[in-house]
Amino acid sequence: MPQSFHGRASDDELNLIDTYWRAANYMTVGQIYLLDNPLLREPLRIEHVKPRLLGHWGTSPGLSFIYAHLNRVIRARDANVIYVCGPGHGGPALVANTYLEGSYTERHPAVALDEDGLRMLFRQFSFPGGIPSHAAPEVPGSIHEGGELGYALSHAYGAAFDNPDLVVACVIGDGEAETGPLAAAWRSNAFLNPRRDGAVLPILHLNGYKIANPTLMARIPEEELRHFFLGHGYDPLFVQGEEPRAMHRLMADAMDRAFDRIAAIQREARSGAAGSVQRPAWPVIVLRSPKGWTGPREVDGLQTEGSWRSHQVPLSGLADKPGHLAQLEAWLRSYRPEELFDAAGAPLAALRALAPRGDRRMGANPHANGGLLRVPLEMPALEGHALDVAQPGATRGEATRAMGSLLRGVMEANAQAANFRVVGPDETASNRLQALFQTTGRAWMEELLPGDDHLERDGRVLEILSEHTCQGWLEGYLLTGRHGLFSCYEAFIHIVDSMFNQHAKWLDASREIPWREPIASLNYLLTSHVWQQDHNGFSHQDPGFVDVALNKKTDIVRVYLPPDANTLLCVTDHVLRTWDRINIIVAGKAPAWQWLSLDAARRHCAAGIGVWEWACRGDPDAPDLVMACAGDVPTQETLAAVQLLGQHLPALNVRVVNVVDLMTLQPAEVHPHGLADAAYDALFPPGVPAIFAYHGYPWTIHRLCYRRAHHANLHVRGYREEGTTTTPFDMTVLNGLDRFHLVQSALERLPALDDAGRTLQAAMDARLAEHHAYIRAHGQDMPEVRDWRWLAAHGGVSP
Numbered sequence: 001m002p003q004s005f006h007g008r009a010s011d012d013e014l015n016l017i018d019t020y021w022r023a024a025n026y027m028t029v030g031q032i033y034l035l036d037n038p039l040l041r042e043p044l045r046i047e048h049v050k051p052r053l054l055g056h057w058g059t060s061p062g063l064s065f066i067y068a069h070l071n072r073v074i075r076a077r078d079a080n081v082i083y084v085c086g087p088g089h090g091g092p093a094l095v096a097n098t099y100l101e102g103s104y105t106e107r108h109p110a111v112a113l114d115e116d117g118l119r120m121l122f123r124q125f126s127f128p129g130g131i132p133s134h135a136a137p138e139v140p141g142s143i144h145e146g147g148e149l150g151y152a153l154s155h156a157y158g159a160a161f162d163n164p165d166l167v168v169a170c171v172i173g174d175g176e177a178e179t180g181p182l183a184a185a186w187r188s189n190a191f192l193n194p195r196r197d198g199a200v201l202p203i204l205h206l207n208g209y210k211i212a213n214p215t216l217m218a219r220i221p222e223e224e225l226r227h228f229f230l231g232h233g234y235d236p237l238f239v240q241g242e243e244p245r246a247m248h249r250l251m252a253d254a255m256d257r258a259f260d261r262i263a264a265i266q267r268e269a270r271s272g273a274a275g276s277v278q279r280p281a282w283p284v285i286v287l288r289s290p291k292g293w294t295g296p297r298e299v300d301g302l303q304t305e306g307s308w309r310s311h312q313v314p315l316s317g318l319a320d321k322p323g324h325l326a327q328l329e330a331w332l333r334s335y336r337p338e339e340l341f342d343a344a345g346a347p348l349a350a351l352r353a354l355a356p357r358g359d360r361r362m363g364a365n366p367h368a369n370g371g372l373l374r375v376p377l378e379m380p381a382l383e384g385h386a387l388d389v390a391q392p393g394a395t396r397g398e399a400t401r402a403m404g405s406l407l408r409g410v411m412e413a414n415a416q417a418a419n420f421r422v423v424g425p426d427e428t429a430s431n432r433l434q435a436l437f438q439t440t441g442r443a444w445m446e447e448l449l450p451g452d453d454h455l456e457r458d459g460r461v462l463e464i465l466s467e468h469t470c471q472g473w474l475e476g477y478l479l480t481g482r483h484g485l486f487s488c489y490e491a492f493i494h495i496v497d498s499m500f501n502q503h504a505k506w507l508d509a510s511r512e513i514p515w516r517e518p519i520a521s522l523n524y525l526l527t528s529h530v531w532q533q534d535h536n537g538f539s540h541q542d543p544g545f546v547d548v549a550l551n552k553k554t555d556i557v558r559v560y561l562p563p564d565a566n567t568l569l570c571v572t573d574h575v576l577r578t579w580d581r582i583n584i585i586v587a588g589k590a591p592a593w594q595w596l597s598l599d600a601a602r603r604h605c606a607a608g609i610g611v612w613e614w615a616c617r618g619d620p621d622a623p624d625l626v627m628a629c630a631g632d633v634p635t636q637e638t639l640a641a642v643q644l645l646g647q648h649l650p651a652l653n654v655r656v657v658n659v660v661d662l663m664t665l666q667p668a669e670v671h672p673h674g675l676a677d678a679a680y681d682a683l684f685p686p687g688v689p690a691i692f693a694y695h696g697y698p699w700t701i702h703r704l705c706y707r708r709a710h711h712a713n714l715h716v717r718g719y720r721e722e723g724t725t726t727t728p729f730d731m732t733v734l735n736g737l738d739r740f741h742l743v744q745s746a747l748e749r750l751p752a753l754d755d756a757g758r759t760l761q762a763a764m765d766a767r768l769a770e771h772h773a774y775i776r777a778h779g780q781d782m783p784e785v786r787d788w789r790w791l792a793a794h795g796g797v798s799p
Contacts, residue, residue, distance in 0.1 A: 009072060009252040017068050018248055019340070020100065020351045024064035025294055026335035027096035027118070031125035032057060032313060033328060038118040039337055039345055044329040049318050054126035055133050058311040059173055060093035061293040062205045067097040067362070069251045070169055073259055074356040080165050082480075083362045084156045086182075087173035087205070088135040088146010092125055095139055100347055101355035103140040103363030107515050115345025137510045141363035143370070143479040148502050149173070150181035151472035156200045157188035158476020159367065161462075162418045166198035166367055166480075167262060174206045174215035181468035181499075186232045188469065191443045193457055194269035195277045196418070199262045202234070202284045207291035209308035218288070225286065235261065235281040240288035242306075247289065258283040277457055279445035296331055299324070366481075371517025373481030377420060377576055380409035386598040387565045392614055393593045393639070393790025399632065400527050400589040402565040403572055404433035407485065410576065411460060412439050414483075421477055423462040423470040424487035429453075431487050431527045432589040436461055467495040474522065475503055483520040483576065490526040490586065491533065491542040500582070504552040507580050511555075521581035527589050529695070530719055531633035531732065537725035543696035543718075546662070549584055550700065554671040558583045559662040561695055563635040564594045566601035567660055574605065586695060588632045590728075593790060595635070608661030608673060611683065615639055617646040618653035623688055625652065625746055630659035631695025634718070637732055638693045639790055640739035645746060648760045652750075657683050657690075665704040677709070684710040689749035693737055694718035715745055729781040733771060740764040740771075 009017075030038055032055040037048040063085060074081050085094055098104040099121055104111060111117045111124070124130030135142040144155045156170035176182050192200065208218040217225065222238060229236040237254045241247045265280040292310020297303070304314045318325045342348055355361055366372040385405040387397045407422060414420045422428065422436060429437075441456035442463050448455055462473055467488060474484045503522055510516040526545060533540035549557045558581055562568040568587045575583035595612075596604060604610055611620060618624075625645075629638035635658060642654055659665065666674035675683075684690050686709040694701050698716035705711050722734040732738035736745075744764050747757055774782045 007076070008256070009249075013072065014245070014248040014252060016350065016354055017072060017252075018244055020354050021061075021064055021068050021244070022335045023340040023347055023351055024068065024093060024096040024100060025061050026332065026337055026340060027099065027121065028060045028064065028092040029057070029332055029335075030118075030122040031055065031092040031095060034122040036119060038122050039115060039341055040329070040332055044325065044332070046319055046325060049325070049328070050127065053313045053316055055092055056087075056089040056312050057295060057314055058209070058291040059087040059090040059205070059207060061295070062207055062287065062289050063087065063090040063093040063171060064097055065247070065251065065289065065293075066169070066171055066203055066205070066287065067093070068354070069248075069255050070362065071101070071355050072252065073255050074360050074362070075354075077259060078360065079167055079259065080360070080365070080367075081167045081169055081362060082143070082159065082365050082368045083141055084144045084152050084159070084168055084170040085135045085142065085146055086144070086149065086152030086171050086176045088144060089133060090146075091132065091134045091136065091139065094135045094142060095121065095125065095131070098140045098363035100351060101361045101363055102352065103361050106364070107140045113346040118341070118345050137506055137513055137516055139363075141361075141365060141368045143368050143476065145502065145506060148498055149176040150179035151185065151468060151499060152176060153182055153185035153200070153202060154188060154469045154472025155476035155479070156202070157185070157192060158473035159480040160192060160198035160200050161421065161473070161477055162196065162482065163198040163367065163480065164196060164266075167259070168198065168200045169203060170200055171203045171205055174204065174208070174217045175210040177204060177217045178215060181466070181472065184464070184466035184469045185472065187464070188473070189233050189282055190279060190446050191462055191464070192282075193277060193443065193445060194265045194280060196458060199266065199282065201258055201262065201282075204284065204286045206286060206288045207293070208306070209291050209311065211311050212308050214308075229284055229286075233279060233281055234284040236284050236286055238286045238288070242290055242293070244294075251287070254285050258285055275457060294334070296327060299327070368480075369515070369517055370479045370481035370519045371579075374517070374520055374579070375417060375419060375481075377410060377483050378413040378417075379573060379576065380406065380413050382406065382569050382573055382598060385409060386569055387594050389564075389566060389594045389597045392595045395594040396591050397565050397594050398432050398589055398591055399562065399565040399568045399587050400525070401432040401435070403525070403568050403587070404435035406569055406572055407433060408435040408439050411436060415439075419482040421460055421462060421474070421482070421484040422487065423474050423484060425465050425467050425470055425492070426463045427487060427489060427528070428461055428463060431525070433487060467492060468499065471496040471499045475499070478519050478522060481519065485523045485525060485576070487525045487527065489540065490529040490545065491540045493524065493526055493545045494542065494548070497545070497548050500548065501552070504556050504582055507556055507582070508553050511580060518579040521575060521578040521583050523575045523583045524585065526584060526586045529586055529588055530723075531631075531695070532588050532590050532728070533723075534726050534728045534731045538723040541719070541723035541731075543586070546584060546586070546696050547700055549582065550703070552582070554663070554666070556580075556582055557663075558673070560585045560660055561631045561662060562587050562605070562660055563629070563632050563658055564592070564596060564601075566594065566596050566598045567605055569598070570601050570605040571660065586631065592632060593636060604658070605660050608664040609657065609659045609675070609683065612656045612658050615642060615656040616654055617642060618651065620653065620655045623653050623655035623685065625750065626655045626657055626684055626688055626690035627742070627746070628657040628659065628684070628690055628692040629694075630662060630692075630701075633732065634693035634695055634737060637737055637739045637742060640788055641742035641746070643791060644739060644743050644760070648763075649756055662704070665701065667707055680708055681710065684708070684714070686710045687713065689713050689746070690715065691742055691745050691749070692716045693742060713749075715749060717742065717745060727775050727779075727781045729771070729785045730775055733768065740767050
């Protein structure tokens with residue numbers, strides 16, 4: 001817990017901080033511009049300058065200003081602080097500060113604390129073979145790249161949940177403050193419990209401009225901005241100015257007030273009864289400083305410092321404009337590098353001493369390399385949560401309700417560790433996961449009223465109607481070493497497509513960095529899916545998130561489509577044990593027939609794909625037809641179609657293949673879970689037609705299987721963007737995924753039909769016409785659909 005500290009920063013200390021800040025700014029400019037001559041020990045020539053000038057200067061001096069003052073607070077109070085950099089394009093500032101504190105060299109020994117190391121530090125930035133321009137995984141202390149603006153604050157709150165001694169300093173650029181995700185994230189304070197959680201110190205950095213326009217928050221009058229934060233439940237502290245010495249004093253005082261306030265809030269909350277804690281007014285710092293602070297005031301007669309022109313590279317075209325080269329040299333020399341580095345080229349010892357020690361350095365804090373802190377979850381036995389399935393199709397159940405029971409067990413088993421959370425947009429109960437509420441409630445720090453449903457101060461389920469905030473919370477939680485699951489309606493998980501992309505890229509980059517330890521996987525449950533959104537209609541019908549996920553590198557993404565409750569339990573147990581993955585589970589919540597016992601489900605999920613011998617017709621070893629399926633509704637419709645084929649064409653040999661792990665369809669050389677060609681051909685003989693009923697868009701299966709020898713004989717039916725408010729079965733009919741269309745597809749791909757086959761084709765047309773008329777007359781599906789069940793007598797041997 002942060003300590004109260006009543007000593008004011010001395011003038012000598014602030015003078016040293018200013019010198020440190022000059023060093024950080026010098027190294028930031030050097031990274032953007034210099035290939036050589038890192039200490040300006042000779043006149044600057046064009047060959048010392050990079051041929052391509054990349055990076056962002058405008059936000060960087062403010063980021064270093066904040067970093068320097070946080071260092072002072074950490075040293076004075078022995079505070080445990082990490083730095084979330086919302087303006088991640090200010091990456092060179094983060095690199096400079098971690099180099100000054102020594103953590104960068106510890107992680108990248110070749111970038112030593114000497115002139116050669118400084119030369120390499122400058123050269124590598126935004127350079128082929130070097131490091132990215134953002135606060136990427138290569139930068140020690142970073143958990144937030146900032147390549148996409150909007151969710152720094154939700155990351156910060158996710159990091160603070162269940163981290164009682166951690167303060168997450170979150171710098172929010174005023175451009176980022178305009179985004180919808182950031183606007184929702186301000187209300188994360190309604191879920192942060194000062195008794196159990198850490199603290200978030202938002203620092204809104206108003207430098208006035210985006211790429212080419214002013215920012216909204218910077219043009220709001222101070223009193224209006226104050227009311228904005230008061231309305232969001234914060235206690236704002238304002239730091240405003242341009243003159244560095246005055247600003248250092250104002251910032252030091254604001255930091256002390258903020259950390260004193262955090263310490264007082266936590267002390268009060270942790271000394272009283274658990275249920276008595278109330279949401280406090282947490283501090284927020286509003287820093288107004290010029291964009292491109294300390295940079296060129298004018299370039300070519302146009303204002304640069306304090307304007308949008310300083311956003312990226314203020315001086316460009318140096319080879320053609322000698323005046324710009326001279327101006328760059330003057331700019332660099334204005335920081336007086338001869339006063340900042342010793343004879344060997346190392347930052348002066350007095351400057352390095354300003355940084356905290358050991359793990360208290362923000363670049364070395366283990367919370368910013370969360371795999372160092374990750375402890376595997378204690379997982380309960382599945383037997384206590386499984387459904388009793390004596391034979392296929394004899395038991396009905398709700399798959400996600402069983403999953404909720406398992407998640408309750410996970411929550412109970414890890415209650416002492418407090419390292420597991422479930423997040424979602426107000427859908428935990430709707431998605432049948434309410435067994436969680438038997439052991440924990442929904443986190444809530446606002447007013448509690450009689451009749452509230454499972455709201456509590458210490459709740460471990462996080463619900464807010466912002467998918468962005470849910471995603472950000474969970475990412476921050478995982479990146480700091482914990483575990484979790486995100487439950488969402490399938491159609492609306494698309495809201496976080498780009499956040500998913502950024503996290504996938506972070507994981508991919510982190511794998512190449514030896515000192516980045518693996519973090520727990522990001523796990524999605526997508527339910528209330530396309531085939532169970534008949535009541536909400538077309539707007540709620542979209543299974544395309546899987547297609548977005550499949551664009552990522554194959555070693556990052558896994559997609560699971562368990563057909564029933566027990567397979568869902570097995571998949572959930574598996575994904576919660578994994579790391580450095582993004583696992584997507586698609587499963588329905590509606591009552592449905594159950595197919596596999598727990599033991600059979602374990603075997604099936606271990607393989608990821610397999611023949612369901614009990615569902616086959618005739619001789620499955622010599623099939624005339626393969627009927628394949630992936631997803632719960634496609635599985636039921638496939639089995640109903642197989643049953644019809646068996647009843648009307650008893651001589652037909654039909655093999656049933658069910659797919660749980662979608663990635664098994666890819667070749668082994670493409671994906672770690674992929675099947676070798678021989679194993680795939682054993683399931684799908686190259687000359688045998690196959691009808692594949694798939695949960696999502698049909699072309700996804702073709703995309704995964706196009707290299708297989710059998711691909712020419714593969715016909716896929718799935719969602720084809722047909723939907724409305726209708727009956728559940730009619731949704732499958734509209735998209736050609738129903739049993740009647742599946743039978744017709746099979747018949748069309750078999751050799752010349754005999755009379756029985758032609759009769760069955762006509763019968764399917766008749767059933768489809770009857771269905772069409774019936775639902776419009778009665779508003780529900782036909783009895784033969786509503787009351788359908790698997791007939792064991794026609795289904796072979798149960799597992």
